Amino acid sequence: AQSVTQLGSHVSVSEGALVLLRCNYSSSVPPYLFWYVQYPNQGLQLLLKYTTGATLVKGINGFEAEFKKSETSFHLTKPSAHMSDAAEYFCAVSDGNQGGKLIFGQGTELSVKP
Amino acid sequence: NAGVMQNPRHLVRRRGQEARLRCSPMKGHSHVYWYRQLPEEGLKFMVYLQKENIIDESGMPKERFSAEFPKEGPSILRIQQVVRGDSAAYFCASSPGLQDEQYFGPGTRLTVT
Numbered sequence: 001a002q003s004v005t006q007l008g009s010h011v012s013v014s015e016g017a018l019v020l021l022r023c024n025y026s027s028s029v030p031p032y033l034f035w036y037v038q039y040p041n042q043g044l045q046l047l048l049k050y051t052t053g054a055t056l057v058k059g060i061n062g063f064e065a066e067f068k069k070s071e072t073s074f075h076l077t078k079p080s081a082h083m084s085d086a087a088e089y090f091c092a093v094s095d096g097n098q099g100g101k102l103i104f105g106q107g108t109e110l111s112v113k114p
Numbered sequence: 115n116a117g118v119m120q121n122p123r124h125l126v127r128r129r130g131q132e133a134r135l136r137c138s139p140m141k142g143h144s145h146v147y148w149y150r151q152l153p154e155e156g157l158k159f160m161v162y163l164q165k166e167n168i169i170d171e172s173g174m175p176k177e178r179f180s181a182e183f184p185k186e187g188p189s190i191l192r193i194q195q196v197v198r199g200d201s202a203a204y205f206c207a208s209s210p211g212l213q214d215e216q217y218f219g220p221g222t223r224l225t226v227t
Contacts, residue, residue, distance in 0.1 A: 043218035
């Protein structure tokens with residue numbers, strides 16, 4: 001069975017500071033990994049995804065994530081936080097062989113202080 | 115190209131009533147997924163459908179919940195005899211193919227009083 005653990009339900013950073021949101025996964029098969037962002041009362045928007053190939057993945061809004069198989073991690077980073085980055089972030093894993101359903105982590109709420 | 119549409123956006127039902135949630139996938143998308151987000155929790159997979167077929171319903175509660183995706187029209191998630199514990203945000207996602215990115219709708223927020 002697959003699972004995702006997001007370390008830290010709440011993360012607070014100052015505007016301009018580094019953003020680091022942690023995600024560890026468990027999967028018995030090569031995983032597809034995703035980061036989604038959810039703004040209040042809205043649906044989820046895909047930030048970036050890893051399927052195969054390059055382990056450093058660049059996404060929208062300046063975010064990137066690195067797939068580290070040895071550490072079973074897929075942490076999300078952004079060099080400089082902006083106020084508009086305040087939102088809920090979800091890491092998810094998929095096993096394409098099982099129809100593409102996504103298994104989500106609990107989410108991390110990011111706050112950005114001025 | 116319109117995104118994934120869900121209606122209603124907000125739905126209030128009394129205990130024991132039925133709730134019907136609708137999802138219109140993006141044009142050209144034949145794969146639909148339903149997820150539920152309980153308060154303070156992440157999203158949980160419920161069901162995966164293709165046109166006229168349920169492919170994976172491993173996340174659906176055994177009773178009171180059903181889903182369909184007919185040949186014509188939107189996908190429907192139906193909850194019979196709702197209880198307070200059904201209060202949640204229900205999200206639909208669609209994709210053009212099995213391995214493709216899922217696009218999420220804005221969700222339906224169900225409140226059971």
